[in-house]
Amino acid sequence: MAHPLLAQLGADSAKPDFLVHLPGRMEGNFAIIEVKSANAVTAGMRKDLSMLKRFVERVGYRDALYLIFGNADTRGLLRxxxxxxDGLGDLPPIAIWHHAEAGEEARLLSVFAGGPTSAPPLIRI
Structure with missing residues (x-):
């Protein structure tokens, strides 16, 4: 069962992978984190991006991070x-991290930066 405050904000059906927050205090919402395999299909990524957007815009989370794990071509992941x-409208800044293999550091690949187009531009790092 979702927190009653999430129901008021239209986010009661969402089940984020990780939330970093101070329980019971909406002003203490620091980060929402979604984790996905590099082999994920576009529909799963769209669902995650939509949730990240909702928690930043409606619930007031300060930061959104998307961690993709598994060996994959970086350019292909970004595409x-x-x-x-595409079609999600303007997205808030979402940091895209990639963790290719166990024992290696995760790398910041890019940050989605909202814009006037339907597909927000990526700032490549």
Whole structure:
């Protein structure tokens, strides 16, 4: 069962992977984090991006991070994310991280930056 405040904000059906917050205090909403396999399909990525957007815009989370794990071509991952974002409107800044293999550091690949187009531009790092 979702927190009553989430129901008021239209986010009661969402089940984020991780929330970093101070319980019971909406002003303490720091980060929402979604985690996905590099083999994910576009529809799953779209669902995650939509949830990240909802929690930043409606619930007041300060930061949104999308961690993709698994070995994959970075350019292909970014293209998949661009396709997934198409039609979602302006997105808040979402940091895209990639963790290719166990024992390696995760790398910040890009940040979605909202814009006037239907598919927000990526700022490549």
């Amino acid at each position: 998949s994310l661009e396709r997934a974002a």
